[in-house]
Amino acid sequence: MSRQTPVLHPDWVKHAEPIEGVERIEAWFHGRAYAMHRHDTYAIGRTLAGVQSFSYRRSQRNSLPGNTLVLHPDEPHDGQAGTAEGFQYRMIYIEPAIFQEVLGGRALPFLEGGVTTDPRLAAATATLLQHVGYTLEPLEQSDALADVAHALAAVAGVPARRSKGDFLAARRARDYLQVNCARIVTLDELEAATGRDRWSLSHDFRTFYGTSPYRYLTMRRLDAVRRMLLAGTSLAHAAASAGFADQSHMTRHFSKTFGLTPGHWLQVAGGIQRG
Structure with a gap:
Protein backbone atom coordinates (compact mmCIF):
# COMPACT_ATOMS: atom_id res chain seq x y z
CA MET A 1 0.00 0.00 0.00
CA GLY A 157 21.87 40.99 32.66
CA VAL A 158 21.60 44.73 32.03
CA PRO A 159 22.20 46.49 35.40
CA ALA A 160 19.05 47.97 36.92
CA ARG A 161 18.73 51.69 37.57
CA ARG A 162 16.84 52.78 40.65
CA SER A 163 14.89 56.03 40.92
CA LYS A 164 12.57 57.33 43.64
CA GLY A 165 9.64 58.13 41.38
CA ASP A 166 7.01 60.85 41.55
CA PHE A 167 4.22 59.97 43.98
CA LEU A 168 2.01 62.96 43.11
CA ALA A 169 2.08 61.99 39.42
CA ALA A 170 1.22 58.39 40.28
CA ARG A 171 -1.68 59.53 42.47
CA ARG A 172 -3.00 61.82 39.73
CA ALA A 173 -2.84 58.89 37.30
CA ARG A 174 -4.68 56.64 39.75
CA ASP A 175 -7.43 59.22 40.29
CA TYR A 176 -7.78 59.79 36.54
CA LEU A 177 -8.00 56.08 35.78
CA GLN A 178 -10.53 55.57 38.57
CA VAL A 179 -12.87 58.19 37.09
CA ASN A 180 -12.40 57.13 33.45
CA CYS A 181 -12.13 53.35 33.77
CA ALA A 182 -15.21 52.63 31.64
CA ARG A 183 -13.65 54.01 28.45
CA ILE A 184 -10.39 53.77 26.53
CA VAL A 185 -7.81 56.12 28.06
CA THR A 186 -5.14 57.38 25.67
CA LEU A 187 -1.51 57.85 26.61
CA ASP A 188 -1.56 61.50 25.60
CA GLU A 189 -4.39 62.37 27.96
CA LEU A 190 -2.79 60.46 30.84
CA GLU A 191 0.48 62.33 30.26
CA ALA A 192 -1.44 65.62 30.20
CA ALA A 193 -3.30 64.74 33.42
CA THR A 194 -0.12 63.84 35.32
CA GLY A 195 2.65 65.95 33.81
CA ARG A 196 4.84 62.88 33.33
CA ASP A 197 5.90 61.01 30.20
CA ARG A 198 4.38 57.54 29.79
CA TRP A 199 7.47 55.52 30.66
CA SER A 200 8.31 57.51 33.82
CA LEU A 201 4.66 57.35 34.82
CA SER A 202 4.61 53.58 34.32
CA HIS A 203 7.59 53.31 36.67
CA ASP A 204 5.97 55.68 39.20
CA PHE A 205 2.73 53.72 39.23
CA ARG A 206 4.43 50.37 39.72
CA THR A 207 6.59 51.83 42.49
CA PHE A 208 3.74 53.27 44.55
CA TYR A 209 0.78 51.04 43.69
CA GLY A 210 2.46 47.73 42.92
CA THR A 211 0.89 47.29 39.49
CA SER A 212 0.81 48.91 36.06
CA PRO A 213 -1.67 51.60 34.94
CA TYR A 214 -3.45 49.23 32.53
CA ARG A 215 -3.77 46.44 35.10
CA TYR A 216 -5.18 48.94 37.56
CA LEU A 217 -7.68 50.10 34.92
CA THR A 218 -8.64 46.50 34.16
CA MET A 219 -9.21 45.71 37.84
CA ARG A 220 -11.56 48.68 38.22
CA ARG A 221 -13.50 47.44 35.21
CA LEU A 222 -13.71 43.96 36.70
CA ASP A 223 -14.92 45.44 40.01
CA ALA A 224 -17.74 47.09 38.07
CA VAL A 225 -18.54 43.84 36.24
CA ARG A 226 -18.87 41.91 39.51
CA ARG A 227 -21.19 44.53 40.97
CA MET A 228 -23.36 44.48 37.85
CA LEU A 229 -23.51 40.68 37.68
CA LEU A 230 -24.64 40.45 41.29
CA ALA A 231 -27.33 43.03 40.47
CA GLY A 232 -28.62 40.81 37.65
CA THR A 233 -27.03 42.50 34.63
CA SER A 234 -26.28 40.20 31.67
CA LEU A 235 -22.69 39.29 30.86
CA ALA A 236 -22.72 41.14 27.53
CA HIS A 237 -24.20 44.33 28.99
CA ALA A 238 -21.86 44.26 31.99
CA ALA A 239 -18.83 43.87 29.72
CA ALA A 240 -19.87 46.79 27.51
CA SER A 241 -20.83 49.06 30.42
CA ALA A 242 -17.55 48.41 32.23
CA GLY A 243 -15.46 49.37 29.20
CA PHE A 244 -14.42 46.01 27.75
CA ALA A 245 -14.36 45.54 23.97
CA ASP A 246 -16.84 42.65 24.18
CA GLN A 247 -17.93 39.76 26.39
CA SER A 248 -15.04 37.47 25.38
CA HIS A 249 -12.53 40.22 26.18
CA MET A 250 -14.06 40.63 29.63
CA THR A 251 -14.25 36.86 30.22
CA ARG A 252 -10.58 36.41 29.36
CA HIS A 253 -9.50 39.06 31.87
CA PHE A 254 -11.99 37.85 34.49
CA SER A 255 -10.79 34.25 34.30
CA LYS A 256 -7.13 35.24 34.37
CA THR A 257 -7.69 37.47 37.41
CA PHE A 258 -10.05 35.39 39.54
CA GLY A 259 -9.47 31.85 38.28
CA LEU A 260 -13.17 31.39 37.47
CA THR A 261 -15.34 32.25 34.50
CA PRO A 262 -17.84 35.07 35.19
CA GLY A 263 -20.74 32.58 35.09
CA HIS A 264 -19.11 30.21 37.57
CA TRP A 265 -18.08 33.09 39.82
CA LEU A 266 -21.68 34.38 39.83
CA GLN A 267 -22.97 30.95 40.86
CA VAL A 268 -20.54 30.82 43.78
CA ALA A 269 -20.79 34.47 44.84
CA GLY A 270 -24.56 34.59 44.40
CA GLY A 271 -24.94 31.43 46.48
CA ILE A 272 -22.81 32.87 49.26
CA GLN A 273 -24.79 36.10 49.37
CA ARG A 274 -28.14 34.30 49.38
CA GLY A 275 -26.93 31.96 52.06
Missing part, protein backbone atom coordinates in the same frame (compact mmCIF):
# COMPACT_ATOMS: atom_id res chain seq x y z
CA SER A 2 1.46 3.35 -0.98
CA ARG A 3 1.81 6.04 1.65
CA GLN A 4 -0.26 9.15 0.98
CA THR A 5 1.55 12.45 0.68
CA PRO A 6 0.28 14.89 3.33
CA VAL A 7 -1.74 17.82 2.02
CA LEU A 8 0.13 21.07 2.59
CA HIS A 9 -1.85 24.22 3.18
CA PRO A 10 -0.73 27.39 1.38
CA ASP A 11 1.70 29.73 3.15
CA TRP A 12 0.10 32.83 4.64
CA VAL A 13 0.90 35.96 6.62
CA LYS A 14 -1.59 38.06 8.61
CA HIS A 15 -0.83 41.60 9.74
CA ALA A 16 -2.27 43.62 12.60
CA GLU A 17 -2.65 47.37 12.20
CA PRO A 18 0.70 48.96 13.25
CA ILE A 19 0.43 51.09 16.40
CA GLU A 20 3.07 53.60 17.51
CA GLY A 21 6.18 51.87 16.24
CA VAL A 22 5.04 48.28 16.82
CA GLU A 23 4.15 45.81 14.04
CA ARG A 24 2.51 42.42 14.73
CA ILE A 25 2.20 39.46 12.37
CA GLU A 26 1.19 35.79 12.41
CA ALA A 27 2.36 33.43 9.67
CA TRP A 28 2.52 29.85 8.43
CA PHE A 29 5.29 28.63 6.12
CA HIS A 30 6.55 25.40 4.57
CA GLY A 31 10.10 24.87 3.36
CA ARG A 32 12.17 27.99 2.87
CA ALA A 33 10.24 30.98 4.20
CA TYR A 34 12.62 33.86 3.52
CA ALA A 35 16.25 34.51 2.56
CA MET A 36 18.91 36.26 4.66
CA HIS A 37 17.77 39.74 5.66
CA ARG A 38 17.83 42.06 8.65
CA HIS A 39 15.63 44.63 10.37
CA ASP A 40 16.45 47.85 12.19
CA THR A 41 14.01 46.74 14.89
CA TYR A 42 13.89 44.02 17.49
CA ALA A 43 12.02 40.97 16.15
CA ILE A 44 10.45 39.11 19.06
CA GLY A 45 8.23 36.11 18.46
CA ARG A 46 6.80 32.81 19.56
CA THR A 47 6.70 29.53 17.68
CA LEU A 48 3.16 28.14 17.76
CA ALA A 49 3.54 24.89 15.77
CA GLY A 50 6.28 22.90 14.03
CA VAL A 51 9.99 23.62 14.08
CA GLN A 52 11.06 27.17 13.17
CA SER A 53 14.66 27.07 11.92
CA PHE A 54 16.88 30.01 11.05
CA SER A 55 20.51 31.00 10.62
CA TYR A 56 21.58 33.59 13.19
CA ARG A 57 25.04 34.76 14.27
CA ARG A 58 26.90 32.02 12.38
CA SER A 59 24.79 29.15 13.75
CA GLN A 60 21.61 27.25 12.93
CA ARG A 61 18.85 27.83 15.49
CA ASN A 62 15.70 25.78 16.04
CA SER A 63 12.67 27.07 17.90
CA LEU A 64 9.99 24.67 19.16
CA PRO A 65 6.38 25.47 20.08
CA GLY A 66 6.30 27.74 23.13
CA ASN A 67 9.85 29.03 22.64
CA THR A 68 10.45 32.79 22.47
CA LEU A 69 12.59 34.27 19.69
CA VAL A 70 14.58 37.46 20.22
CA LEU A 71 16.45 38.80 17.19
CA HIS A 72 18.53 41.90 17.81
CA PRO A 73 18.34 44.91 15.45
CA ASP A 74 20.58 44.70 12.39
CA GLU A 75 21.44 41.01 12.86
CA PRO A 76 21.12 39.01 9.57
CA HIS A 77 18.86 35.95 9.68
CA ASP A 78 16.78 33.76 7.39
CA GLY A 79 13.89 31.36 8.05
CA GLN A 80 12.71 27.90 7.06
CA ALA A 81 10.68 24.97 8.31
CA GLY A 82 12.67 22.46 10.32
CA THR A 83 10.34 19.61 9.28
CA ALA A 84 8.09 18.80 6.33
CA GLU A 85 4.98 19.82 8.28
CA GLY A 86 5.89 23.52 8.24
CA PHE A 87 5.75 25.99 11.11
CA GLN A 88 3.50 28.70 12.51
CA TYR A 89 4.60 31.69 14.55
CA ARG A 90 3.73 35.18 15.76
CA MET A 91 6.20 38.06 15.67
CA ILE A 92 6.34 41.65 16.85
CA TYR A 93 8.74 44.27 15.53
CA ILE A 94 9.68 46.95 18.07
CA GLU A 95 11.80 50.02 17.40
CA PRO A 96 14.91 50.12 19.63
CA ALA A 97 14.09 53.74 20.51
CA ILE A 98 11.02 52.51 22.42
CA PHE A 99 13.10 50.20 24.60
CA GLN A 100 15.64 52.97 25.06
CA GLU A 101 12.95 55.29 26.39
CA VAL A 102 11.83 52.62 28.85
CA LEU A 103 15.37 51.76 29.98
CA GLY A 104 16.45 55.40 30.26
CA GLY A 105 19.80 55.29 28.51
CA ARG A 106 20.94 51.85 29.61
CA ALA A 107 22.48 49.50 27.05
CA LEU A 108 20.04 47.75 24.70
CA PRO A 109 19.45 44.15 25.89
CA PHE A 110 21.13 41.47 23.80
CA LEU A 111 20.41 37.72 23.89
CA GLU A 112 23.13 35.76 22.14
CA GLY A 113 21.24 32.63 21.08
CA GLY A 114 18.15 34.09 19.42
CA VAL A 115 15.88 31.49 21.11
CA THR A 116 15.00 31.26 24.80
CA THR A 117 12.74 29.27 27.13
CA ASP A 118 13.09 31.83 29.94
CA PRO A 119 9.67 32.10 31.67
CA ARG A 120 10.18 35.81 32.35
CA LEU A 121 10.22 36.58 28.65
CA ALA A 122 7.38 34.18 27.91
CA ALA A 123 5.18 35.98 30.44
CA ALA A 124 6.26 39.48 29.40
CA THR A 125 5.58 38.91 25.70
CA ALA A 126 2.19 37.19 26.12
CA THR A 127 0.13 40.36 25.65
CA LEU A 128 1.90 41.57 22.51
CA LEU A 129 1.95 38.09 20.98
CA GLN A 130 -1.81 37.56 21.06
CA HIS A 131 -3.57 36.77 17.78
CA VAL A 132 -3.38 39.62 15.28
CA GLY A 133 -7.14 40.10 15.31
CA TYR A 134 -6.96 41.32 18.90
CA THR A 135 -6.79 45.11 19.16
CA LEU A 136 -4.60 46.40 21.97
CA GLU A 137 -5.69 49.44 23.96
CA PRO A 138 -3.04 52.23 24.12
CA LEU A 139 -2.36 51.73 27.84
CA GLU A 140 -2.30 47.95 27.36
CA GLN A 141 0.36 48.18 24.66
CA SER A 142 2.42 50.68 26.65
CA ASP A 143 2.39 48.44 29.73
CA ALA A 144 3.30 45.41 27.63
CA LEU A 145 6.23 47.20 25.99
CA ALA A 146 7.57 48.21 29.40
CA ASP A 147 7.20 44.60 30.59
CA VAL A 148 9.13 43.28 27.59
CA ALA A 149 11.89 45.88 27.90
CA HIS A 150 12.44 45.15 31.60
CA ALA A 151 12.25 41.38 31.10
CA LEU A 152 14.77 41.54 28.27
CA ALA A 153 17.09 43.66 30.39
CA ALA A 154 16.80 41.21 33.30
CA VAL A 155 17.45 38.14 31.15
CA ALA A 156 20.35 39.85 29.37
Whole structure:
Protein backbone atom coordinates (compact mmCIF):
# COMPACT_ATOMS: atom_id res chain seq x y z
CA MET A 1 0.00 0.00 0.00
CA SER A 2 1.46 3.35 -0.98
CA ARG A 3 1.81 6.04 1.65
CA GLN A 4 -0.26 9.15 0.98
CA THR A 5 1.55 12.45 0.68
CA PRO A 6 0.28 14.89 3.33
CA VAL A 7 -1.74 17.82 2.02
CA LEU A 8 0.13 21.07 2.59
CA HIS A 9 -1.85 24.22 3.18
CA PRO A 10 -0.73 27.39 1.38
CA ASP A 11 1.70 29.73 3.15
CA TRP A 12 0.10 32.83 4.64
CA VAL A 13 0.90 35.96 6.62
CA LYS A 14 -1.59 38.06 8.61
CA HIS A 15 -0.83 41.60 9.74
CA ALA A 16 -2.27 43.62 12.60
CA GLU A 17 -2.65 47.37 12.20
CA PRO A 18 0.70 48.96 13.25
CA ILE A 19 0.43 51.09 16.40
CA GLU A 20 3.07 53.60 17.51
CA GLY A 21 6.18 51.87 16.24
CA VAL A 22 5.04 48.28 16.82
CA GLU A 23 4.15 45.81 14.04
CA ARG A 24 2.51 42.42 14.73
CA ILE A 25 2.20 39.46 12.37
CA GLU A 26 1.19 35.79 12.41
CA ALA A 27 2.36 33.43 9.67
CA TRP A 28 2.52 29.85 8.43
CA PHE A 29 5.29 28.63 6.12
CA HIS A 30 6.55 25.40 4.57
CA GLY A 31 10.10 24.87 3.36
CA ARG A 32 12.17 27.99 2.87
CA ALA A 33 10.24 30.98 4.20
CA TYR A 34 12.62 33.86 3.52
CA ALA A 35 16.25 34.51 2.56
CA MET A 36 18.91 36.26 4.66
CA HIS A 37 17.77 39.74 5.66
CA ARG A 38 17.83 42.06 8.65
CA HIS A 39 15.63 44.63 10.37
CA ASP A 40 16.45 47.85 12.19
CA THR A 41 14.01 46.74 14.89
CA TYR A 42 13.89 44.02 17.49
CA ALA A 43 12.02 40.97 16.15
CA ILE A 44 10.45 39.11 19.06
CA GLY A 45 8.23 36.11 18.46
CA ARG A 46 6.80 32.81 19.56
CA THR A 47 6.70 29.53 17.68
CA LEU A 48 3.16 28.14 17.76
CA ALA A 49 3.54 24.89 15.77
CA GLY A 50 6.28 22.90 14.03
CA VAL A 51 9.99 23.62 14.08
CA GLN A 52 11.06 27.17 13.17
CA SER A 53 14.66 27.07 11.92
CA PHE A 54 16.88 30.01 11.05
CA SER A 55 20.51 31.00 10.62
CA TYR A 56 21.58 33.59 13.19
CA ARG A 57 25.04 34.76 14.27
CA ARG A 58 26.90 32.02 12.38
CA SER A 59 24.79 29.15 13.75
CA GLN A 60 21.61 27.25 12.93
CA ARG A 61 18.85 27.83 15.49
CA ASN A 62 15.70 25.78 16.04
CA SER A 63 12.67 27.07 17.90
CA LEU A 64 9.99 24.67 19.16
CA PRO A 65 6.38 25.47 20.08
CA GLY A 66 6.30 27.74 23.13
CA ASN A 67 9.85 29.03 22.64
CA THR A 68 10.45 32.79 22.47
CA LEU A 69 12.59 34.27 19.69
CA VAL A 70 14.58 37.46 20.22
CA LEU A 71 16.45 38.80 17.19
CA HIS A 72 18.53 41.90 17.81
CA PRO A 73 18.34 44.91 15.45
CA ASP A 74 20.58 44.70 12.39
CA GLU A 75 21.44 41.01 12.86
CA PRO A 76 21.12 39.01 9.57
CA HIS A 77 18.86 35.95 9.68
CA ASP A 78 16.78 33.76 7.39
CA GLY A 79 13.89 31.36 8.05
CA GLN A 80 12.71 27.90 7.06
CA ALA A 81 10.68 24.97 8.31
CA GLY A 82 12.67 22.46 10.32
CA THR A 83 10.34 19.61 9.28
CA ALA A 84 8.09 18.80 6.33
CA GLU A 85 4.98 19.82 8.28
CA GLY A 86 5.89 23.52 8.24
CA PHE A 87 5.75 25.99 11.11
CA GLN A 88 3.50 28.70 12.51
CA TYR A 89 4.60 31.69 14.55
CA ARG A 90 3.73 35.18 15.76
CA MET A 91 6.20 38.06 15.67
CA ILE A 92 6.34 41.65 16.85
CA TYR A 93 8.74 44.27 15.53
CA ILE A 94 9.68 46.95 18.07
CA GLU A 95 11.80 50.02 17.40
CA PRO A 96 14.91 50.12 19.63
CA ALA A 97 14.09 53.74 20.51
CA ILE A 98 11.02 52.51 22.42
CA PHE A 99 13.10 50.20 24.60
CA GLN A 100 15.64 52.97 25.06
CA GLU A 101 12.95 55.29 26.39
CA VAL A 102 11.83 52.62 28.85
CA LEU A 103 15.37 51.76 29.98
CA GLY A 104 16.45 55.40 30.26
CA GLY A 105 19.80 55.29 28.51
CA ARG A 106 20.94 51.85 29.61
CA ALA A 107 22.48 49.50 27.05
CA LEU A 108 20.04 47.75 24.70
CA PRO A 109 19.45 44.15 25.89
CA PHE A 110 21.13 41.47 23.80
CA LEU A 111 20.41 37.72 23.89
CA GLU A 112 23.13 35.76 22.14
CA GLY A 113 21.24 32.63 21.08
CA GLY A 114 18.15 34.09 19.42
CA VAL A 115 15.88 31.49 21.11
CA THR A 116 15.00 31.26 24.80
CA THR A 117 12.74 29.27 27.13
CA ASP A 118 13.09 31.83 29.94
CA PRO A 119 9.67 32.10 31.67
CA ARG A 120 10.18 35.81 32.35
CA LEU A 121 10.22 36.58 28.65
CA ALA A 122 7.38 34.18 27.91
CA ALA A 123 5.18 35.98 30.44
CA ALA A 124 6.26 39.48 29.40
CA THR A 125 5.58 38.91 25.70
CA ALA A 126 2.19 37.19 26.12
CA THR A 127 0.13 40.36 25.65
CA LEU A 128 1.90 41.57 22.51
CA LEU A 129 1.95 38.09 20.98
CA GLN A 130 -1.81 37.56 21.06
CA HIS A 131 -3.57 36.77 17.78
CA VAL A 132 -3.38 39.62 15.28
CA GLY A 133 -7.14 40.10 15.31
CA TYR A 134 -6.96 41.32 18.90
CA THR A 135 -6.79 45.11 19.16
CA LEU A 136 -4.60 46.40 21.97
CA GLU A 137 -5.69 49.44 23.96
CA PRO A 138 -3.04 52.23 24.12
CA LEU A 139 -2.36 51.73 27.84
CA GLU A 140 -2.30 47.95 27.36
CA GLN A 141 0.36 48.18 24.66
CA SER A 142 2.42 50.68 26.65
CA ASP A 143 2.39 48.44 29.73
CA ALA A 144 3.30 45.41 27.63
CA LEU A 145 6.23 47.20 25.99
CA ALA A 146 7.57 48.21 29.40
CA ASP A 147 7.20 44.60 30.59
CA VAL A 148 9.13 43.28 27.59
CA ALA A 149 11.89 45.88 27.90
CA HIS A 150 12.44 45.15 31.60
CA ALA A 151 12.25 41.38 31.10
CA LEU A 152 14.77 41.54 28.27
CA ALA A 153 17.09 43.66 30.39
CA ALA A 154 16.80 41.21 33.30
CA VAL A 155 17.45 38.14 31.15
CA ALA A 156 20.35 39.85 29.37
CA GLY A 157 21.87 40.99 32.66
CA VAL A 158 21.60 44.73 32.03
CA PRO A 159 22.20 46.49 35.40
CA ALA A 160 19.05 47.97 36.92
CA ARG A 161 18.73 51.69 37.57
CA ARG A 162 16.84 52.78 40.65
CA SER A 163 14.89 56.03 40.92
CA LYS A 164 12.57 57.33 43.64
CA GLY A 165 9.64 58.13 41.38
CA ASP A 166 7.01 60.85 41.55
CA PHE A 167 4.22 59.97 43.98
CA LEU A 168 2.01 62.96 43.11
CA ALA A 169 2.08 61.99 39.42
CA ALA A 170 1.22 58.39 40.28
CA ARG A 171 -1.68 59.53 42.47
CA ARG A 172 -3.00 61.82 39.73
CA ALA A 173 -2.84 58.89 37.30
CA ARG A 174 -4.68 56.64 39.75
CA ASP A 175 -7.43 59.22 40.29
CA TYR A 176 -7.78 59.79 36.54
CA LEU A 177 -8.00 56.08 35.78
CA GLN A 178 -10.53 55.57 38.57
CA VAL A 179 -12.87 58.19 37.09
CA ASN A 180 -12.40 57.13 33.45
CA CYS A 181 -12.13 53.35 33.77
CA ALA A 182 -15.21 52.63 31.64
CA ARG A 183 -13.65 54.01 28.45
CA ILE A 184 -10.39 53.77 26.53
CA VAL A 185 -7.81 56.12 28.06
CA THR A 186 -5.14 57.38 25.67
CA LEU A 187 -1.51 57.85 26.61
CA ASP A 188 -1.56 61.50 25.60
CA GLU A 189 -4.39 62.37 27.96
CA LEU A 190 -2.79 60.46 30.84
CA GLU A 191 0.48 62.33 30.26
CA ALA A 192 -1.44 65.62 30.20
CA ALA A 193 -3.30 64.74 33.42
CA THR A 194 -0.12 63.84 35.32
CA GLY A 195 2.65 65.95 33.81
CA ARG A 196 4.84 62.88 33.33
CA ASP A 197 5.90 61.01 30.20
CA ARG A 198 4.38 57.54 29.79
CA TRP A 199 7.47 55.52 30.66
CA SER A 200 8.31 57.51 33.82
CA LEU A 201 4.66 57.35 34.82
CA SER A 202 4.61 53.58 34.32
CA HIS A 203 7.59 53.31 36.67
CA ASP A 204 5.97 55.68 39.20
CA PHE A 205 2.73 53.72 39.23
CA ARG A 206 4.43 50.37 39.72
CA THR A 207 6.59 51.83 42.49
CA PHE A 208 3.74 53.27 44.55
CA TYR A 209 0.78 51.04 43.69
CA GLY A 210 2.46 47.73 42.92
CA THR A 211 0.89 47.29 39.49
CA SER A 212 0.81 48.91 36.06
CA PRO A 213 -1.67 51.60 34.94
CA TYR A 214 -3.45 49.23 32.53
CA ARG A 215 -3.77 46.44 35.10
CA TYR A 216 -5.18 48.94 37.56
CA LEU A 217 -7.68 50.10 34.92
CA THR A 218 -8.64 46.50 34.16
CA MET A 219 -9.21 45.71 37.84
CA ARG A 220 -11.56 48.68 38.22
CA ARG A 221 -13.50 47.44 35.21
CA LEU A 222 -13.71 43.96 36.70
CA ASP A 223 -14.92 45.44 40.01
CA ALA A 224 -17.74 47.09 38.07
CA VAL A 225 -18.54 43.84 36.24
CA ARG A 226 -18.87 41.91 39.51
CA ARG A 227 -21.19 44.53 40.97
CA MET A 228 -23.36 44.48 37.85
CA LEU A 229 -23.51 40.68 37.68
CA LEU A 230 -24.64 40.45 41.29
CA ALA A 231 -27.33 43.03 40.47
CA GLY A 232 -28.62 40.81 37.65
CA THR A 233 -27.03 42.50 34.63
CA SER A 234 -26.28 40.20 31.67
CA LEU A 235 -22.69 39.29 30.86
CA ALA A 236 -22.72 41.14 27.53
CA HIS A 237 -24.20 44.33 28.99
CA ALA A 238 -21.86 44.26 31.99
CA ALA A 239 -18.83 43.87 29.72
CA ALA A 240 -19.87 46.79 27.51
CA SER A 241 -20.83 49.06 30.42
CA ALA A 242 -17.55 48.41 32.23
CA GLY A 243 -15.46 49.37 29.20
CA PHE A 244 -14.42 46.01 27.75
CA ALA A 245 -14.36 45.54 23.97
CA ASP A 246 -16.84 42.65 24.18
CA GLN A 247 -17.93 39.76 26.39
CA SER A 248 -15.04 37.47 25.38
CA HIS A 249 -12.53 40.22 26.18
CA MET A 250 -14.06 40.63 29.63
CA THR A 251 -14.25 36.86 30.22
CA ARG A 252 -10.58 36.41 29.36
CA HIS A 253 -9.50 39.06 31.87
CA PHE A 254 -11.99 37.85 34.49
CA SER A 255 -10.79 34.25 34.30
CA LYS A 256 -7.13 35.24 34.37
CA THR A 257 -7.69 37.47 37.41
CA PHE A 258 -10.05 35.39 39.54
CA GLY A 259 -9.47 31.85 38.28
CA LEU A 260 -13.17 31.39 37.47
CA THR A 261 -15.34 32.25 34.50
CA PRO A 262 -17.84 35.07 35.19
CA GLY A 263 -20.74 32.58 35.09
CA HIS A 264 -19.11 30.21 37.57
CA TRP A 265 -18.08 33.09 39.82
CA LEU A 266 -21.68 34.38 39.83
CA GLN A 267 -22.97 30.95 40.86
CA VAL A 268 -20.54 30.82 43.78
CA ALA A 269 -20.79 34.47 44.84
CA GLY A 270 -24.56 34.59 44.40
CA GLY A 271 -24.94 31.43 46.48
CA ILE A 272 -22.81 32.87 49.26
CA GLN A 273 -24.79 36.10 49.37
CA ARG A 274 -28.14 34.30 49.38
CA GLY A 275 -26.93 31.96 52.06
